Amino acid sequence: MQVLRFFSISLFVAIAFGLTSSVQTQTQAANPCNFTQRSDLKLKRSERYGMFGDDEFDTVVCGYLVTRETKIWDETVNVAYLRITKFAQLGFQQAIAQNIQQGNSVNVLRQGKYEFNLGCFDGTRITGKQYEPEQPYLTTAVQSKILSSSKTQPIALLLSFGKHLGSDCECCNLAHRIRIY
Structure with a gap:
């Protein structure tokens, strides 16, 4: 009986975690202004942000x-x-x-x-x-x-x-x- 209860609780937690992860992923896709660090991009950094041709x-x-x-x-x-x-x-x-x-x-x-x-x-x-x-x-x-x-x-x-x-x-x-x- 305890094994069944443990299995039921584990299954419930797994489903809840899966739904939460899915909601977070959908929220990030729906909100492009939620900036996340992208490992595929190497951004050039600046201290001045000179945008008139004097900085990269x-x-x-x-x-x-x-x-x-x-x-x-x-x-x-x-x-x-x-x-x-x-x-x-x-x-x-x-x-x-x-x-x-x-x-x-x-x-x-x-x-x-x-x-x-x-x-x-x-x-x-x-x-x-x-x-x-x-x-x-x-x-x-x-x-x-x-x-x-x-x-x-x-x-x-x-x-x-x-x-x-x-x-x-x-x-x-x-x-x-x-x-x-």
Whole structure:
């Protein structure tokens, strides 16, 4: 009788643990902003988070696409921004805030959220500067995910920055490469 009771309790615990693990896995999949350490990624770290061509680093953010017509040098362009809802690295958030305070208008603070410039939006796709010919700035798959993101369905992105010369641009994507995290 005790063996049966022990077996029943063990079975109950195993089922409960299995359900809990399944719920945690589903929750992580449903919440892309739950940043977890990925062993398959080796991120380049930075102390400065210089995003204007003077530093090389990777950072992870979560957010969703917003577009807005903006006047740049007497020309109106439709800009694609990632409205960031969560930063994996506080230093990157501080760097964006500092650049905005210093008058740089590439990224903006709107409705209490930082908006990171992804490039121009032509109504169907995001376009930007291709810094490295051998690595696409934005693949079709990543672009599709960004375009389908929303306030209720944010997306976690891995932004990679590299060194480049400064330029006057209408569609200033600062990241050299954007991938799904």
